[in-house]
Amino acid sequence: MALHRMPLRLRQTVTHVRWLHTSGLGQQQEALVVEPEPEPFSVFRTQQNDPASQSEKHIGQFYTIPPADIRTLFPHGLPRRYQQQVKTFTEAAVMVRQPALEVISYLKETDMSKPAQRYMFYGLKGGGKTLSLCHAVHFCYTQGWLVLHIPDAHSWVKNCKELLPSSFNASRFDQPLQATEWLRNFKITNEPFLSKIKTRQRYLWTKRELTEEGSPLGELVDQGINRVKSSSDVVGALMKELRQQSGQPGCDFHLAVAVDGVNALWGKSSIQKEDKSEVDPDELTLVYNLRKMMRNNWTGGAIITTLSHTGAVYPPKLAYLPQELLGERGFDNMDPFIPVSVPYYSEKEFESCFLYYMDRNWLQHPMSRTEEGKKEIIFMTDRNPSLLDRICAFL
Amino acid sequence: SGSGLQIKLIGRARAGSGFNTRGVLAMRWSRYNPYYLEPEVRKEVYDKPETELSDEEKEEQSLKALRPIKAATNSVTSSVFHDPVISKFINMMMKHGNKVLAREIMTETLELIKRKQVEKYHKAPEGKREEIECNPYAIFHQALDNCKPVVGLTSIQKGGKYYQVPVPLTDNRRRFLAMKWMITECRENKHRRTHMYEKLSQELMAASMKEGNVFKKKIELHKMAEANRAYAHYRWW
Numbered sequence: 001m002a003l004h005r006m007p008l009r010l011r012q013t014v015t016h017v018r019w020l021h022t023s024g025l026g027q028q029q030e031a032l033v034v035e036p037e038p039e040p041f042s043v044f045r046t047q048q049n050d051p052a053s054q055s056e057k058h059i060g061q062f063y064t065i066p067p068a069d070i071r072t073l074f075p076h077g078l079p080r081r082y083q084q085q086v087k088t089f090t091e092a093a094v095m096v097r098q099p100a101l102e103v104i105s106y107l108k109e110t111d112m113s114k115p116a117q118r119y120m121f122y123g124l125k126g127g128g129k130t131l132s133l134c135h136a137v138h139f140c141y142t143q144g145w146l147v148l149h150i151p152d153a154h155s156w157v158k159n160c161k162e163l164l165p166s167s168f169n170a171s172r173f174d175q176p177l178q179a180t181e182w183l184r185n186f187k188i189t190n191e192p193f194l195s196k197i198k199t200r201q202r203y204l205w206t207k208r209e210l211t212e213e214g215s216p217l218g219e220l221v222d223q224g225i226n227r228v229k230s231s232s233d234v235v236g237a238l239m240k241e242l243r244q245q246s247g248q249p250g251c252d253f254h255l256a257v258a259v260d261g262v263n264a265l266w267g268k269s270s271i272q273k274e275d276k277s278e279v280d281p282d283e284l285t286l287v288y289n290l291r292k293m294m295r296n297n298w299t300g301g302a303i304i305t306t307l308s309h310t311g312a313v314y315p316p317k318l319a320y321l322p323q324e325l326l327g328e329r330g331f332d333n334m335d336p337f338i339p340v341s342v343p344y345y346s347e348k349e350f351e352s353c354f355l356y357y358m359d360r361n362w363l364q365h366p367m368s369r370t371e372e373g374k375k376e377i378i379f380m381t382d383r384n385p386s387l388l389d390r391i392c393a394f395l
Numbered sequence: 396s397g398s399g400l401q402i403k404l405i406g407r408a409r410a411g412s413g414f415n416t417r418g419v420l421a422m423r424w425s426r427y428n429p430y431y432l433e434p435e436v437r438k439e440v441y442d443k444p445e446t447e448l449s450d451e452e453k454e455e456q457s458l459k460a461l462r463p464i465k466a467a468t469n470s471v472t473s474s475v476f477h478d479p480v481i482s483k484f485i486n487m488m489m490k491h492g493n494k495v496l497a498r499e500i501m502t503e504t505l506e507l508i509k510r511k512q513v514e515k516y517h518k519a520p521e522g523k524r525e526e527i528e529c530n531p532y533a534i535f536h537q538a539l540d541n542c543k544p545v546v547g548l549t550s551i552q553k554g555g556k557y558y559q560v561p562v563p564l565t566d567n568r569r570r571f572l573a574m575k576w577m578i579t580e581c582r583e584n585k586h587r588r589t590h591m592y593e594k595l596s597q598e599l600m601a602a603s604m605k606e607g608n609v610f611k612k613k614i615e616l617h618k619m620a621e622a623n624r625a626y627a628h629y630r631w632w
Contacts, residue, residue: 088510090517361513364530367475376475393509394502394531395476 042359044352046096051104051139054096060352062093065138073141076151076185077260079130081389089360095349097128099342100135106338107139107302112247112254115296118303118334120262123342124320126386129306130260132342136304140256145301146193148242148293150182153261154311156286157269163279168233172285173273179231179286183224186238193253194218197245203237205230217241236289243293247300255301257293261308265291266330268313294333305337345383353385357392365395427465432458434467469494480536480570487574488591503592505531508600528603538602542573542609546620551629560629561620576609577602584608 046061048054054063070078070092078086086092103119110117119136121129141147150156156178166172187194194217203211203220205227211220217238224234246255259265265287271279281287294303307325309315319325322339345353354374357363367373377395381387435441448456470482481501489497508531516527528534547568548559564572581594601607 084510088514088517090514361516361529362509364509365476365532366530370475372475393506 044355058096060349065092075188099340100132103136104139112300118337121306126384127342128385129342133306137258145254145256149258153264160271174232176228232285243298257303259305262305263325270313350383368395431465436473504595507596534603538599539573543569558626560626
């Protein structure tokens with residue numbers, strides 16, 4: 001490694017890092033000996049910004065998502081603290097980790113003629129499930145798939161400011177605000193597909209408003225954004241169209257459905273009707289349509305989901321496994337799925353994250369850069385990614 | 396002894412009171428018998444091998460085997476990140492014993508200061524980067540130092556009238572005044588809908604740049620003391 005070109009304070013950590021994990025870096029060393037070293041060289045960063053070409057040897061390294069991709073793909077997908085971090089560091093760096101790589105490798109080999117495969121990220125709180133989902137979604141986006149990203153299903157079953165009785169089915173309830181917001185973000189993400197895909201059915205919204213058969217999807221989405229009252233039904237129609245059309249011989253897109261906090265669909269809701277009785281998630285149009293999307297009776301894509309304990313409504317206290325969080329109904333609906341465990345950082349990943357924070361000038365306390373401080377941080381956080389972020393924030 | 400005990404001099408001798416051999420009674424804060432030793436939480440003290448100890452330290456160690464030790468309070472840590480000034484500030488911000496909330500506000504303040512500065516650092520061109528101070532602890536200490544008054548005013552009665560007399564302040568008093576002004580300024584003189592950590596971070600950054608209301612208050616106190624210089628000889632201590 002080019003130790004003579006590295007700043008002094010990184011050199012010690014680099015040698016320390018070398019002792020911990022010789023295998024991964026050993027490969028890199030061989031690669032370096034052959035070619036001239038790329039500048040600038042760092043242990044924790046990789047120049048490979050395309051998720052499709054990332055592999056095991058990049059595990060623990062950070063890659064950057066270009067700002068244009070962030071603006072189109074993640075108007076609503078990233079966790080709040082991570083968005084603040086992106087703003088502070090003026091770049092969006094995501095760590096390449098094993099669970100996301102595993103799901104991406106499966107996505108690369110999906111057979112588009114078979115029913116959609118369901119993947120579920122699960123793990124303890126703060127492990128990195130949402131960011132792994134975002135990594136997988138970025139891969140789908142770079143491969144040109146149509147991305148249906150629901151950033152937080154929990155926000156659809158709680159804190160609802162407006163609840164209208166549904167025009168389509170009298171026993172269900174609409175949520176116009178959440179539906180319009182989601183449609184707006186969907187439009188930003190999938191702009192190119194909106195003019196290419198055509199509807200296969202005629203939709204009658206009110207006596208005077210209807211969407212003809214064969215009109216572009218963009219018109220459907222605009223209908224939902226402009227006419228707030230029918231937006232939940234538009235969401236349902238959109239999902240139905242995409243489900244029916246994907247996998248058909250004529251269509252040219254692959255569908256990626258990404259849901260964060262899928263246990264909200266089968267859990268409780270904290271919304272109340274006017275007579276203070278609780279609303280079951282069954283009775284919400286958005287949730288009902290999303291549940292239909294989660295079934296694997298369509299082809300030509302994949303369903304990637306995350307379990308979430310933090311946003312859930314009255315979950316059991318120490319639950320993090322799929323069976324505990326989804327409940328019986330949810331598990332039966334989601335079965336069969338591929339569970340992917342997202343653990344806390346390994347030693348190598350922790351070192352990498354630490355070096356990244358030092359590089360971005362984030363660790364300011366003089367003691368945090370010493371060995372003792374590092375040991376104390378490991379003790380306090382147990383290498384939990386979100387705790388590490390919170391503790392290093394004020395150090 | 397560790398923290399200064401508030402002492403009460405024995406006034407009248409009352410029948411049947413017995414006599415206190417020490418001559419003083421501990422009245423406020425610490426109710427411990429002075430026989431008790433302070434707990435030692437620093438790791439360096441225990442890491443020293445036997446041979447390197449000086450005679451006094453050996454004596455202290457032997458005393459520890461004999462004398463009882465006070466219970467450590469919740470706020471003492473052997474953490475390398477422990478800062479006594481910040482602990483004092485957190486205690487002063489605390490209301491109704493809610494230390495958790497006070498600590499949360501302090502950490503959010505430090506985080507916000509660091510975030511603003513690091514963002515400035517990354518957006519600045521190469522030449523300007525060295526001037527930007529990103530360390531929130533340095534900014535906090537600098538802000539407090541800038542707000543510490545050098546002299547204070549006390550009310551002294553002379554000939555029926557009360558005069559404001561400039562008087563030197565002890566270090567503790569100066570630190571206390573700086574922190575008190577900072578906290579009251581943020582609680583009272585800012586917009587009601589802003590969070591405490593936002594208000595604190597703005598005021599601390601301004602004070603570290605020698606601007607802001609708290610710095611102004613210190614300057615005004617100095618001016619008043621300068622104006623009342625003539626009465627300085629009224630002080631007899």
